[in-house]
Amino acid sequence: MRAIRQYEFGPAENLRYEEVEDPKPGHGQVRIRVxxxxxxxxxxxxRKGIGGGPMPLPTLPMTPGREVAGVVDELGPDADASWLGKRVVAHLGAASGGYAELAVAPVTxxxxxxxxxxxxxxxxTIGTGRTAMAVLNEAKITAGDAVLVTAAAGGIGSxxxxxxxxxxxxxxxxxxxxEKLAIVRELGADLxxxxxxxxxxxxxREALGDRELTVxxxxVGGSQGEAALELLGVGGRLVMFGWSAGKPPELSAMDFYGRGLTVSVPIGQRMLRVPGAMRALEDQALAEVAAGRIMPLVNEPIPLAEVARxxxxxxxxxxxxxxxxxP
Known part of the structure; x- marks a missing residue:
């Protein structure tokens, strides 16, 4: 099969498109034709070798990628035969191996x-969607809220x-x-x-008028996250799920005391510490999509060989x- 291999940490050009041996599923595993x-x-x-996130840095060489969808084409020992031929999606976790034509995943x-x-x-939905559900469950949004979403055209934001x-x-x-602003409006944003x-x-602030931002x-973090914090009214909720700007917003105790704000981070280790929580979030996200209430916003698929792009x-x-x- 063809797969992406990484032999050293660094720039995107380190990701190589190569011919490798087909993987074989082990006990309790299946193979997915991606x-x-x-x-x-x-x-x-x-890829750059930056640690500190929920996933440990891998041992190189390795095949990146933790989210795959496809058809089960081979069963390992003890794997339920009913999975053969089914369309499935799986989050591979720290094992990775998703940037490939074939990937192995545990039945669980x-x-x-x-x-x-x-x-x-x-x-x-399987990775980004479940993270979004963790954020939204924390935010507890109701019809009475005024909500600001940074990076609203991204996977979680959309x-x-x-x-x-x-x-x-x-x-x-x-x-x-x-282009992105038009998409955000189409997704349901009022502004x-x-x-x-x-x-x-x-x-x-001008558009809100007499209304206070509640969520x-x-x-994104950085200055954008700090500006979002400043826009919140008394008792507002800031829910953070990353800092694509390169650093988290700078917060002080007075931000909380002065206006009675709450700040929470429902992702990362907090998601992992409760047994079964990740599965429940996946179920919730897939149910939203299957029911047509959420339309996953997907970039035009890119050929596997062009992963650096x-x-x-x-x-x-x-x-x-x-x-x-x-693939």
Whole structure:
């Protein structure tokens, strides 16, 4: 089979498209003929050798990729025969191996893809979707909320915009460029602003009028996350799920005492510490998509051989929605 191999940490050009041996499933495992493989921002950090996240740095050489969708084409010993031939999606965890034509996964990681859900949509849901559900469960959005979503055209952001809209909240999305702003509006945002403009926070404040911002969902951090915090009204909730800007927002105790704000981070180790929590979040995300309440926003699939472009585009924020590779 063809797969992506990485022999040293560093730039995207270190990802090599090579011919390797077909993997064989072990006890309690199946082999998946991959039709779509997800690319996560965390993948780019791991590629560069940056640790400290929920996934440990791998031993090299390795095949990256932790989200795959496809068809089960081989069973390992003790694997339930009913999985053979089924369309499935799986998060491979620290084992990785998803950037390939064939991938091995434990039966316990498999989710059958619901009818009407594409392979690309399933991949966008199994990892990104479950993270989005952890964030949204924490935010507890209601019809009375005014919600700000940073990076609203990204995988988690687009999921959050639709969910908040469905809850009846007033939704403001941040994105960069007219194309992404148009998409954010189509997803259900009442207003969309370009975060690259210096006065975006003033425009949000003006648009809110007498209404106070009650929820900010931030995956960008840095100055944008700090501006989102400043926009929150008394008793507002800031839910953070990353800092694509390179650093988290700077917070002080007075931010909390002065306005009675709450700040929470429901992802990472917190998601992993409760047995069965990850599976429950996957179930919840897939149910939202299968019911048509959420439409996974997926970037135009990129050929597996062009994975370096996928990583570079994601890091430079040129992508819209979930980045997916097609073997």
């Amino acid at each position: 039709r779509a493989a997800g690319v996560h921002l965390l993948d780019t950090s791991i 990681a498999l989710q059958e893809i619901p009818d009407g859900v594409t392979d690309e949509g399933a991949v966008a 999921f959050a915009v639709q969910y908040a809209h469905n809850a009846g909240a007033f939704v403001i999305g941040l994105a960069r460029g007219q 969309a602003f370009d975060y690259s403009e210096d006065n975006w926070a003033d425009r949000v 900010a969902l931030d995956g 996928a990583h570079t585009d994601l890091e430079s924020r040129r992508t819209v929605g979930k980045v997916v590779l097609r």
